[in-house]
Amino acid sequence: MAPERQYALLLEPLLSQAAGYARSILRNRDDAADAVQQAALRGLERIRTFDESRPFKGWWFAILRHCCIDMIRSARAMHTEGLEDFDAAADAPPNFADWEQLSTAIGRLPEHHREILQLRYFADLSYRELAESLSIPQGTVMSRLHLARKALQMQMIGGET
């Protein structure tokens, strides 16, 4: 089977999670769909260099993460309304009742905690996939994820009091 065809088959079951993950970062459904579309094409361009011994999901979500980061940078450069919404959301009180509030609370954490929590919860990556996506060892994934969870728990306690 051609790598491009195989790529399409591997990508198909990831799309809903990918959209949720991108939405958690970009906070806008249309922007999330655009980011997934961009990542799908960017991955297609690189599929022939993909090492099949590595987890595809972790590899592809790293591409999607970079697409989301690029979109945020572009939005900041253009000072769009979407970015204003993104910044304003950071002031909302967290009660974790829905994804936006959870995403807001995660957004308040340091970048390395934010990244790993978004990939774990919104993209449902395994530790091996997280290691691949973030280019860190699996042992680091375990400790970083635990610390990130504790930090988020602290926010939850703070939000409920």
Added chain:
Amino acid sequence: MNPIDPAELSAYLDDELSPARAREVEAAMRDSPALRAELDALLEADKKWRAAVRSASFRPRIRLRNAATPKVSPYRAAGALALLVAARVLPKLGSAWDVELIVNGITLVIVMVWVIRMTRGDAPVASA
């Protein structure tokens, strides 16, 4: 048994420990109510967060250009076919009626390819 690293509680929760180490964590929790309480707090938060993220997902419509099977453009194929037919048939024609018949045939082929292209789309991976 090696002491339990707090981070291993997260790994236990995520089912990422080896079976042997998971059994050791379970044994340690039986002996330590504090460790058990910490895992319970992690479990409760994890359950809440997982429930919250479900509403973020949706099915995006994605298209892969030049993907899957490389295709020849239908317009180019129709054009090539029309040229081929014209090159072979036109020199043999004797009347204007024959020319009109051939032109109509070529037009029909082009329209059919266009309709097929419109109904098939560009190799969608998934749709909303």
